[in-house]
Amino acid sequence: MFDTVLVANRGEIAVRVIRTLRALGIRSVAVYSDADADARHVREADTAVRIGPPPAAESYLSVERLLDAAARTGAQAVHPGYGFLAENAGFARACADAGLAFIGPSADAISLMGDKIRAKETVKAAGVPVVPGSSGSGLSDGQLADAAREIGMPVLLKPSAGGGGKGMRLVRDEALLGDEIAAARREARASFGDDTLLVERWVDRPRHIEIQVLADAHGHVIHLGERECSLQRRHQKIIEEAPSVLLDEPTRASMGEAAVQAARSCGYRGAGTVEFIVPGNDPSSYYFMEMNTRLQVEHPVTEMVTGIDLVEWQLRVAAGEQLPYTQDDITLTGHAVEARICAEDPSRGFLPSGGTVVSLREPQGDGVRTDSGLSEGTEVGSLYDPMLSKVIAYGPDRATALRRLRAALADTVTLGVPTNAGFLRRLLAHPAVVAGELDTGLVEREVDGLVVSEVPAEVYEAAAAVRESALTPSGSGWTDPFSQPNGWRLGGTPAPLAFDLRVPGHEPVRQGTSGTHTVTADRVTVHVDGLTHTFHRAGDWLGRDGDAWHVRDFDPVADSLTGAAHSGADSLTAPMPGTVTVVKVAVGDEVAAGQSLLVVEAMKMEHVISAPHAGTVAELDVTPGTTVAMDQILAVVAPHEEMTA
Template sequence: MFDTVLVANRGEIAVRVIQTLRALGVRSVAVFSDADADARHVREADTAVRIGPAPATESYLRGERLIEAAARTGAQAIHPGYGFLAENAGFARACADAGLVFIGPPPEAIALMGDKIRAKETVGAAGVPVVPGSSGSGLTDDQLAAAAREIGMPVLFKPSAGGGGKGMRLTRLESALLEEIASARREARSSFGDDTLLVERWIDRPRHIEIQVLADAHGEVVHLGERECSLQRRHQKVIEEAPSILLDESTRAAMGAAAVEAARSCGYVGAGTVEFIVPGGDRGAYYFMEMNTRLQVEHPVTELITGIDLVEWQLRIAAGEPLPYGQDDITLTGHAVEARICAEDPSRGFLPSGGTVLALSEPRGAGIRTDSGLSEGTEVSSLYDPMLSKVIAYGPDRPTALRKLRAALAQTVTLGVPTNAGFLRRLLAHPAVVSGDLDTGLVEREAGGLVPEGVADEVYAAAAAIRLTRLSPVPDQGWTDPFSVPSGWRLGGTPAPLAFPLRVAGLEPVTQRPPTDFTVTDDTVTVTTDGVTHTFHHAGAWLGRDGDSWHIQDHDPVAALLSGAAHAGADTLAAPMPGTVTVVKVSVGDRVEAGQSLLVVEAMKMEHVISAPHAGTVTELDVTPGSTVAMDQLLAVVTPDEPGGEGEGTEAAHG
């Protein structure tokens, strides 16, 4: 076993790897950018090395800096985690050239399976079923569009160089092919440094099933059962579980054997995942999609049902140890479900969020595990992936695991940064999820009904109770100045009802009176309204309950007017999330059509297209490519056409 291992990653996966290193008595080295100088993974490692400025392209993606840090700290091996350089064959080769062990598969296996086109050809030759699609790499936009038409709509464009849903585009209309291809290329280039795409037939209502494999350097390859990963948004998994309720023993054995063959076909060593798609309505059919040549985000559910620490065996295999068991020794016991907590705001269309973690409470206890990179004071920016933590529940059966996870998400508190915890709790209670009737489109179809409209009255009541408490004076030696009491008293008249103007971003301001029955402590507030008692966590201007949170600000109409908020309206385009403007397609004075794409804002590796709200002329444009923008920052103004003017219709134009 190694003496010292450098962890070439950040956030929850870096913390996770460091925990196993500590359990094995191995010294850990963390790396950090300027944005992560005080991050949890830095504090928990035995030593830490700065590798560059905040942008990942200048720090976590600079392989030479990681190798230099390993040399400086005496590390014999580098664990890449997932994301960043975890599936970069060039980095794996550079580690070997520097005399370091890359804790992952050989560079050749990474290169082969990292090229989805070659991967499909290789596993197909080994007898593994593959999804019909384009063959050959380096296709131009026109060639990709032609291949899509030949396959038949709808189709799915996928980056050949990476996974995780980044750069994937489901396209149903032939007229949108070229625009979707261009968008997929931009996101693929941003995420993986390679914009090569392939196109596959889209299988409606599919299930996403993946098989975990372990392969040592002595020829032994085993699978550790499957994970159900069908609950996704924008091709990103949000809930994973093991085992899948879909598979019977014979199908599990067949898919496991296919995964083992896929691993053997590329000379795989280490922990990896073979992903399959199962057509809706055909439980026995399955097609290879891709192989992830790294540890998966969802690896904890496999660990819980097998009792095998996958990070430990990554390390042991990399150190040359043989697997101590064969396929017949692997047993699956109980059920585990994982929820990914992400910095995103369901009330704003799940756009990436950010901010400072003001209050944090993460669930623990029997059958509950939380993998997290958070601590109070953590600054969540738009620079990195939005996933913050994972909450995992284990039970003897699926209903128990689901029930435990819902309860754990209700206990999750992350104030200061909007997250999807409350949304995931409601998703886990959806009848289709409870029954196991899943497919990859379920979340998108049902998302609208799982996001509450507006803000409940008791939330505003709790905010008003906190404001009143802050105004109330603290007695001095048992005496309180009566003129400092916020009673609404006024000279020569009856007391005025005390009320507070409050506002949640995106909603109309409200004026709220404090409830008559409430209790406020340093971190909780309890209010009784209409005979029902509600308890919230609070920090600063934030309130949280059952995984949901609200940023409730004091509303000052004069300040809003002076700040330009009153300028907001149907003509203005504001940043929907904190991020970076990557594309500007128009200039001041340009005439645009309703729905025309004007700008692209990117945050946390996700693109958001800003379109014209109506036909008109661009009269204001406040950003350029590369501009960093805050949430709700003004980007542009489109002044609508005058009635009867240009674009008003054929009859008006030719009348």
């Protein structure tokens, strides 16, 4: 076994890997960019090495700097985590050339399965059914469009070089193929450095089921059952569970054997995942989609139902050990469900969020596990993936696991950074989810009923109570009535206090307190319409049942200067903190209503900024590469009537 392992990643996965390294008595080496100097994974490792400035291309994606860090710390092996260089054949090959064990499959296997086009051809030759789609690599935009028309709408555009939903585009309207291909190429290039695309038939109401495989260097390959990953947004998994309620034992065995054959077809070694698309009305008709040649985000649910530490066996396999299991040794006991906590704001269309974590509580114990890279004081920026943590619940049956996870999400507090925790809790209570009637489009169909779009009245009541408490003198003894903030009047009833408050993305509200309330250092309880509401609090932040609101004092002058309160229909503002990547217009250009003008990117997500109406670009305050804050004014489009007045 290795003495020292470098973890070439950040955030919750780095913390997760370090945990197993510590359990095995292996020295861990963390790496960090300047943005992560005080990150949790840096503090928890045995040693840490700075590898560059915040941009990933100059730090976490720099093979040279990672290898230098390994050499300086005496590491014998590198664990790539997931994301970044985890599925980069060049990195695996560079590790081998440097005498380092790469804790994952061989560079050849990564290269083969990382190219989705070659992967499909390879597993098809091994007898694994594949999704109908385009053939050949390096297709031009025109060839992709032709293949899409031949397959028939709807189709799915997919990057050949990567996964995780990045760059994937569902196209139902043939007229939009050109724009969608261009956008998919941009996202693929930004995420994977390769804009090669393929196109596949879209299966309506499909289920996404994946099989975990484990293979050693001695020819032994087994599978550890399946995970249901059908609950997705924008092709990104948000809830995963094991096992799937869809599969019976014969189908599970058949899919498992297909996954084993797929792994054998590329000479796989280590932990990997074979992903299938499955028609919900006919589970036996499953199709291979891709193979992820790395540890998956959702690996904890498999660990919980099998009792096998996948990171430990990644390490042991990389060190040359044989698997001690046969397929007959693998049993699935109980049920586990995982929820991904992401820095995004459901009330603002799930746009990426950011900020400083000012209060944090993460559930553990009693069948609940949290894998997290967070700590109080963590700065969440727009440079990296939005996933912050994962909450996983286990139970003897699915109903118990779901109930425990809902309770754990309600108990999750991440104040300072808007997250999707409350949204996920409501999703897990949806009747279709409870019944196990899932498909990859369910979340998008039901999203409006799961998002709290308006700020509840009790939130403003609680915020007003906090402010009133701060203004009210405490202690006993005489109080000068003229020092009271409530407008004391001789012989009269004190004037009620009212505060001008605003939650970003919502109109300002004037709010006073209408009943009794209790305010402590980290809690506030108010009574509204006969109901009692208790919130976690930290500064201007309030949280309850996984939801959080930043309720700040409204200052019309300051807000107008920043653009936060700008109500002019002509102004285009940044919907999220990020970077402007594309500017398609210049001052003076005539534009049509709905025309795409700019693209803002944050956390690997693109957001297109379109003209609110026909007119002329009167102002343009950004260029490609400009870093922008949320609600910052980017451009102004003056209507034609204003320009001619």
